[in-house]
Amino acid sequence: MSTRIEVTADPIRDRCLLSTGHLSPRQLPGRPGVVRVALLAAGALLLAGDEVRIDVAVSGAVRLEIVEIAGTVAYGMRGGRARWDVAIELRDGANLQWYAEPFVVSADADVRRTTTVHLSTGCTADLRETLVLGRQGETGGALHTTTRAWLDDEPLLAEDLQFRNSWAVLGTARCLDTVTTLGFRLPAAPETMQLEGPGSIARQLVHEQHLSTLNHRIPAAH
Template sequence: MPTRIEVVADPVRDRCVLTTDHLSPRQLPGPPGVVRIALVAAGALLLAGDQVRIEVVVSGPVRVEIVETAGTVAYGMRGGSARWDVDIRLTDGASLRWYGEPFVVSADAAVMRSTVVRMENGCTAELRESLVLGRHGEVGGALQTMTRAWIGDELTLAEDLDLSPDARDGWAVMHTARCLDTVTSLGFRLPEEAQTMQLEGCGSIARRLVHEHHESDLQQVR
């Protein structure tokens, strides 16, 4: 059973159905038209054999903001591996903002992480993903990421990254950086700047390569 956040806009009171698995979603107070959801770990994460799946389904003209209460650490897995999969579906003018806390891949961890977004025209999404390779003083483990995003029938974003130790050291990948911090917008564009890539479809990717997570300024992209 996945962790699931399902929100349907309603003129009287937005309807919200939350399902707990590895993570426990909990509704927070929010202003009218905004549903705020906190994600709280329901147990130790992330360990060998864990298969975390998070589903977010939003329908109607409502803004959903997901708040992570803490970062996630993928611990050493002694030859094992884990998955972290996110599936997002937005319809009928829905809006999502999810600024994730750091996702730390410790030494000897092996993680596959995927994000899939399907949204109708007129919807918007703003997602921050902060990947940190290793705890302080460590050489982080292996991380494979896959991102796909559709706006309507158009595949707007397709990206696969191999962030295993041998692959990421090249100057065109991570070089000496330890943290890859990314904000992706879909359904609207981020402001033009040197480190922001405008997608062919309606969206943008702003990215920072830094040694420490706090050195990134992506919380200020707009």
């Protein structure tokens, strides 16, 4: 069961079609040229056996801003697994901004997350993802994330991250805060890696999300 957000630019009124899956999208008021959509959980998330899929398609000179009302907790799964898959397609000058709330992987959880992005020249995506390994006092479960992006059918980004008993990777930190931009680059900074094509990855390891400064270094509009 897929959650779908489909936005098409229109000279009179931008069109927005929403479909509910594990998450329920709700359109919010927005200024001209901007469509704002909130995501709310339609039920308890994230449990063993859950397969969450979110499809986002934006076409034309319009900006989609996705707002998450609350973070997501992947609970202990007792040997089970869950998936969280996001597929994004941006065409004809579309722009997407999606700053996700924290995704918490509890002890004994096992989650596979995938993000795929297809965009054409002139489109941009500005994505923030905060992964939190364990609730307060926990070590955290297993998490495998895969990110793939293409610009005009040419590979732009391919990244895999795997966390399991991840003190060796995170040290005393619990949060991996990441901003990924596609179609444009962030200003140079010590924590920012520039992609070979137009795009950047800025990343910080922190103990709590509010300690991250990434959101203060991102341009407000592109």
